Amino acid sequence: MALNWFKKKKAKTDSTEIPSEVQGTPDTPSSEAASPPVADTHATDGGDGPDDAPPDQEKTPEPPAKEKGVGLFARLKSGLSKTRSILTTDIDDLFLGKKIVDDDMLEALEERLITADMGVQTTMQIMERIARRRSRIGGVGELKSALKEEILSYFEALPDPVPMAVTKPHVVMVVGVNGVGKTTTIGKLAAHESRKGRKVLVAAADTFRAAAIEQIAVWAERAGADIVRHKDHADPAAVAFDGIDAAISRGSDVVFVDTAGRLHTKVNLMAEIKKIQRTLAKRLPDAPHEVLLVLDATTGQNALSQAKMFDASLGITGIALTKLDGTAKGGIVVSICSSLNIPLKYIGVGEGVEDLQVFDPQTFVEALL
Ligand code: GDP
Ligand code: MG
Numbered sequence: 001m002a003l004n005w006f007k008k009k010k011a012k013t014d015s016t017e018i019p020s021e022v023q024g025t026p027d028t029p030s031s032e033a034a035s036p037p038v039a040d041t042h043a044t045d046g047g048d049g050p051d052d053a054p055p056d057q058e059k060t061p062e063p064p065a066k067e068k069g070v071g072l073f074a075r076l077k078s079g080l081s082k083t084r085s086i087l088t089t090d091i092d093d094l095f096l097g098k099k100i101v102d103d104d105m106l107e108a109l110e111e112r113l114i115t116a117d118m119g120v121q122t123t124m125q126i127m128e129r130i131a132r133r134r135s136r137i138g139g140v141g142e143l144k145s146a147l148k149e150e151i152l153s154y155f156e157a158l159p160d161p162v163p164m165a166v167t168k169p170h171v172v173m174v175v176g177v178n179g180v181g182k183t184t185t186i187g188k189l190a191a192h193e194s195r196k197g198r199k200v201l202v203a204a205a206d207t208f209r210a211a212a213i214e215q216i217a218v219w220a221e222r223a224g225a226d227i228v229r230h231k232d233h234a235d236p237a238a239v240a241f242d243g244i245d246a247a248i249s250r251g252s253d254v255v256f257v258d259t260a261g262r263l264h265t266k267v268n269l270m271a272e273i274k275k276i277q278r279t280l281a282k283r284l285p286d287a288p289h290e291v292l293l294v295l296d297a298t299t300g301q302n303a304l305s306q307a308k309m310f311d312a313s314l315g316i317t318g319i320a321l322t323k324l325d326g327t328a329k330g331g332i333v334v335s336i337c338s339s340l341n342i343p344l345k346y347i348g349v350g351e352g353v354e355d356l357q358v359f360d361p362q363t364f365v366e367a368l369l
Contacts, residue, residue, distance in 0.1 A: 072357055075325070077367040079349045083330035086116045087369055088144070095140040106131055109143075116331035117300050122338040126150050148365045154338040155361035161343040162290045162317050164193070164254065169201070169247040171255045171280055171287040173240075175273055175314060176294035177306055178261035181322035181348055183212065185294050186256045187219025188348070188356035198253040200225035203243025205236040205276055208260040216258050222353070226250065236260065236272060237279040244283040257288065270313045277314060292345070294320045295336070297328035307340050322348030325355070330368050333359075 077084070090112050094105045106127060113123040129150050130137070137143050164170060172189075174182045183206070190200045202220045206212040210232035220227040228243040240257050247255045257280070259273055280287040293316040295303040303321070310316055319340075321333060324347050337344055344359045 075349050079325035080330040080367050083116045101134040101137045117329035118331035119335035122335050144369050151334050158343045161345045169252045169255045170289050172290040173257045173288035174292045175259050180294045180296040182294045183216050185320050186258055188353050190223035190225045191353045193254050194224045201247045201252040201255045202227045203240050203257045204229040205239040206258045206260040207232050207234045207236050237275045240276045241279050241283050290317050292318050297321050297324045297332050298326050316342050318343050318345040320346040325349040
């Protein structure tokens with residue numbers, strides 16, 4: 001098969017797909033390099049000190065009441081509308097007046113998959129598989145079904161996620177670079193677990209800025225969760241230790257440990273998070289039971305390099321992919337699931353407390369294509 005588009009673009013894409021700043025090891029001495037280019041957060045504030053941080057707690061949004069009635073599927077579908085229009089409309093166009101899959105169509109489809117953020121490697125794999133079965137694909141409906149099957153096969157190959165709250169307390173350490181949505185995701189998860197009748201405790205171990213502690217405190221209060229907090233710039237590992245201590249004595253079911261996403265260098269950040277991880281295990285063997293990595297879908301392929309970096313240092317057990325409601329392209333979900341052997345547990349589709357969904361491959365594929 002031709003794969004011409006890929007060949008033409010390969011040199012260009014190779015140099016941009018995985019930014020060298022976050023390639024390979026976590027010891028890259030750049031704190032800003034891996035921060036995602038999110039326009040709406042403190043991630044782009046350009047400095048590291050407490051003074052330049054906007055008061056995050058003011059940004060913690062109330063659940064958007066008007067959207068509460070909208071079905072989860074509709075929320076996901078509207079979030080993925082951009083990708084849908086790249087994939088579905090164009091796939092329909094590809095088949096106008098044709099009954100068989102020819103090389104031109106495969107090439108055009110390949111370009112659509114890359115544009116939808118599926119990544120070069122994943123796109124090539126999918127295209128090879130589609131090309132192999134092309135003689136049995138007789139129209140646009142069948143092409144979409146074949147694509148759905150190929151995408152689903154990636155999700156099915158992933159390991160099972162760690163189940164929530166099997167042990168008590170069940171400790172979830174939440175990590176990720178600055179601004180990806182760690183604190184917001186904890187807030188949503190805390191509310192969800194509380195509603196299920198579980199006793200939740202949050203450890204405010206992002207002590208880098210006072211505003212970060214206030215932000216998680218607002219979410220904890222709203223969720224009816226306990227919080228363990230120290231002063232800003234306190235040792236995050238000490239907060240984590242006290243959090244587990246309190247959870248054991250109070251009989252909490254679930255503990256969420258919020259962590260910082262930015263320190264002065266990446267080396268410092270990884271060292272700090274590793275120390276938190278070790279300290280959790282000192283107080284409670286087997287803790288943390290889950291290391292949940294939060295990735296921002298709008299950062300595209302950069303999310304993949306972040307995942308590799310955190311996984312190498314900490315051993316990630318699950319991923320939460322946020323901001324699928326925004327400018328993100330849904331193909332990144334496929335790219336992440338095909339490139340990493342880590343289950344995608346949750347997707348974030350908005351800033352409100354209801355805007356977190358347990359990732360369901362079938363629903364996702366139906367919303368995508
Ligand atoms: P952290 O630095 O990783 O803790 O990130 P925050 O939780 O503070 O979130 C950064 C910004 O992203 C905040 O403005 C959040 O409201 C926003 N955010 C988080 N998750 C989502 C999501 O799923 N969709 C959208 N649109 N915004 C989100
Ligand atoms: Mg935070």
